[in-house]
Amino acid sequence: MENNFDQLIAVLNTSSLSIDVLDEIKLFLEKQTDETLPIFISQFFQSLLILERWIWQLFSQ
Structure with a gap:
């Protein structure tokens, strides 16, 4: 899970961004x-x- 989330975030600034990436992040x-959130925040x-x-940046456009 760890690298996958980081990889999804890295894709945000590419021109090939798709709805699938946003759905996966979501x-x-x-x-x-409540139990996993503190660890998730510290890891990512x-x-x-x-x-x-x-x-x-998206909101400011």
């Missing part, structure tokens, strides 16, 4: 529970920051 986030903090930046 699924990763939806799978998190950098990727989550990239995701946040990407979303703000």
Whole structure:
């Protein structure tokens, strides 16, 4: 799971971004529970920051 989420986030800035990638990211986030969320955040903090930046850029367009 670890590398897969990082790889999905890395694809965000490519021109080949598809709905499938966004759906997979959404699924990763939806799978998190109260118990797994702190570990998920600590493991993927950098990727989550990239995701946040990407979303703000999308909103500002």
